[in-house]
Amino acid sequence: MAAAGSAVGLGNIWKFPYETGANGGGAFLLLYLLFIVVFGASLILAEMVLGRASGQNPVGAFRSLGGGRWPLVGYLGVFTGFVILSFYIVIAGWTIAYMGFMLDGSLISGDAESIGAKFSAFISGGATPVLLAGLFMVATVIVVLGGIGKGIERASKLLMPVLFVLLLVLIARSVSLPGAGEGLRFFLVPDWSKVDGGTFTSAIGQAFFSLSLGMGALITYGSYLPKTTPMPGSAAIIVGLDTLVALLAGFMILPAVFAYGLDPAAGPGLTFVTLPVVFSQMPAGAIFGFVFFALLFVAALTSAVSLLEVVVTYLVDETRLTRRPAALIAGCICFGLGVPSSLSQGAVDIQIFGMDFLTAAASLTDLLLPIGGLCTALFVGWKLGPKSVALVTNNGTQRFALATVWLFILRFVAPIGIAYVLISGML
Numbered sequence: 001m002a003a004a005g006s007a008v009g010l011g012n013i014w015k016f017p018y019e020t021g022a023n024g025g026g027a028f029l030l031l032y033l034l035f036i037v038v039f040g041a042s043l044i045l046a047e048m049v050l051g052r053a054s055g056q057n058p059v060g061a062f063r064s065l066g067g068g069r070w071p072l073v074g075y076l077g078v079f080t081g082f083v084i085l086s087f088y089i090v091i092a093g094w095t096i097a098y099m100g101f102m103l104d105g106s107l108i109s110g111d112a113e114s115i116g117a118k119f120s121a122f123i124s125g126g127a128t129p130v131l132l133a134g135l136f137m138v139a140t141v142i143v144v145l146g147g148i149g150k151g152i153e154r155a156s157k158l159l160m161p162v163l164f165v166l167l168l169v170l171i172a173r174s175v176s177l178p179g180a181g182e183g184l185r186f187f188l189v190p191d192w193s194k195v196d197g198g199t200f201t202s203a204i205g206q207a208f209f210s211l212s213l214g215m216g217a218l219i220t221y222g223s224y225l226p227k228t229t230p231m232p233g234s235a236a237i238i239v240g241l242d243t244l245v246a247l248l249a250g251f252m253i254l255p256a257v258f259a260y261g262l263d264p265a266a267g268p269g270l271t272f273v274t275l276p277v278v279f280s281q282m283p284a285g286a287i288f289g290f291v292f293f294a295l296l297f298v299a300a301l302t303s304a305v306s307l308l309e310v311v312v313t314y315l316v317d318e319t320r321l322t323r324r325p326a327a328l329i330a331g332c333i334c335f336g337l338g339v340p341s342s343l344s345q346g347a348v349d350i351q352i353f354g355m356d357f358l359t360a361a362a363s364l365t366d367l368l369l370p371i372g373g374l375c376t377a378l379f380v381g382w383k384l385g386p387k388s389v390a391l392v393t394n395n396g397t398q399r400f401a402l403a404t405v406w407l408f409i410l411r412f413v414a415p416i417g418i419a420y421v422l423i424s425g426m427l
């Protein structure tokens with residue numbers, strides 16, 4: 001359940017709809033689903049097994065099970081965790097502001113255009129979004145340190161079903177709007193003329209990001225798993241839940257985007273502009289809106305905790321730092337990296353590689369996560385080889401019907417497939 005909490009987050013509700021919108025709709029959806037099924041599910045299990053077999057952080061796991069240069073894959077993961085968390089806290093900070101905006105009514109009045117303008121004014125506002133990112137970072141550090149993990153666990157067991165129900169309510173609202181049909185068609189009917197190498201890279205990046213895959217989060221969580229846990233079943237549940245929530249978010253956002261005449265390719269603001277318009281035209285919209293963003297905050301928190309946990313576990317295991325200073329230092333560095341991300345949304349013109357800082361950080365992770373996944377596939381498929389099946393089944397005491405398929409995917413399909421997607425994207 002903790003791993004599912006890591007997987008379900010902003011990636012599903014914020015990133016998935018806008019990536020789908022920006023990459024032409026149905027064809028992107030199909031590619032994303034394909035990558036989830038073909039690479040994602042197998043790699044989740046691969047990461048979990050590395051964690052459980054080693055009982056260590058990503059660097060230690062690759063060192064103790066493989067040695068040589070393999071720990072570099074772990075280091076890459078820790079670095080990727082830093083990069084993701086740095087922009088994750090920015091978007092999560094927006095959810096805090098939005099709870100307020102829903103309550104004071106400032107974002108649930110007016111038409112789509114004025115709501116869009118208010119959103120732009122907020123994210124380009126300089127200090128406030130930066131402070132909220134900081135506040136979210138503090139919350140994440142507190143959870144990682146404070147031993148209130150149990151509380152969060154209990155809270156999210158209760159709150160995630162509520163989020164689920166709320167998604168269903170909002171989908172009902174969204175698809176019944178006049179003009180929603182065009183959005184459904186956009187989401188579900190592939191238009192291959194809009195697909196190029198870049199679509200492939202975005203879809204594979206989204207698949208890995210959404211599943212928390214390719215940077216060691218699942219290695220870290222796997223290291224806490226008891227030997228008796230049947231892992232293939234757990235992996236299937238994580239994949240199923242995460243994909244379901246992403247699909248629901250698509251059905252919630254895209255029909256409304258078309259119904260209100262918004263631009264599906266608007267980018268990172270899509271969810272944050274579309275939903276307030278939906279809430280503003282709904283009975284008790286302010287309350288629904290507040291609850292929705294509060295739940296999104298919790299979903300983001302359980303994901304951010306897993307990101308910080310990777311870095312902290314690494315620092316505690318591999319350096320002399322204890323947990324408290326490790327979490328504080330990691331939190332400060334992430335926040336420091338988050339500041340330019342937040343400011344680049346309109347307050348200051350901060351560009352790298354011709355993109356604003358936040359988009360550049362997000363694009364970098366679209367590349368780093370699949371590379372991490374590719375290396376993990378090679379490691380488990382070839383370096384550990386058939387031994388990895390014994391590790392999954394706890395020396396044959398548990399069933400794993402798809403063991404042969406799994407090993408075949410890790411050895412051939414995933415390395416070749418991921419390399420092909422990444423290279424075609426670059427070309």
Ligand code: PHE
Pocket residue numbers: 006007008009010011012084208209210211212213215217303304306307
């Ligand atoms: N999967 C999380 C989300 O969808 C983000 C994440 C990525 C968390 C990588 C951990 C590791 O929001």
